[in-house]
Amino acid sequence: MQQLPRICQNYILGKYHNGTLLDKTKVKYEKSLILRNIETAHAGTYQCKANNGLGVIKSSVAHLTVIGKGESYCDKSPQEHLIKLPTDCSQTKTGSNFYNVGKCPNSQCAGHLNSDLQCKDKVDYTCGVKRMKLQKIECQGYTLPIMVVVECGCSQSTHHKVLTRGRVTAYDTGAPLQFGQIYMNGVNVGFTGYKGEFTLEVPNETKRLVVTFVDPQEKFEILFIRI
Secondary structure (H helix, E strand, C coil): CCCCCCCHCCCEEEEEEEEEECCCCCCCCCCCCCCCCCCCCCCEEEEEEECCCCCCCEEEEEEEECCCCCCCCCCCCEEEEEEEEEEEECCCCCCCEEEECCEEECEEEECCCCCCCCCCCCCCEEEEEEEEEEEEECCCEEEEEEEEEEEEEEEEECCCEEEEEECCCCCCCEEEECCEEEEEEEEEEEEECCCCEEEEECCCCCCCEEEEEEEECCCCEEEECCC
């Protein structure tokens, strides 16, 4: 929950929940509003009205979201995220060159509190990818592998990320390496895009990075890139 503005610390006329004045006989408050035994009914917006002798004004809105024990703020079902496929990979059922690989919202969520008295996580948690699977798409004369998001979940945030972005193309023709496999330390970490573009997350302490790109169509030779 956001902290109520400084205006609410003095000259209080009343405090409001979802636009309705709180009954002081039921919810006791003076300068500060403390909610106990939180229930889903407490969710919503909070404001205060104050008077400094020159006029009356309502504060900005503070939002409170209430999540029940054992419930997740993250929707497990991925959102739609379409990527463009090569022209020779039209889907039989839809006739479209786009495929839904899914994505998860990058929004805050509640972690695992050590105590019911603790009101904030010691570290931030966000909704993100929990599980992916390899999906094979049949194209004209070859099979295209892509990674699809299957499930979203709440996990600890990574605040400092080092990202390396680039594009892989043929030296002589400039043709992009489409959906090439990317290997770091012998592990497949993803694929290049339709235009040969890629983004890699690199550990902070990395001083030298060796990346291997493999063309599943064998039009390109194996590429080694040192960064």
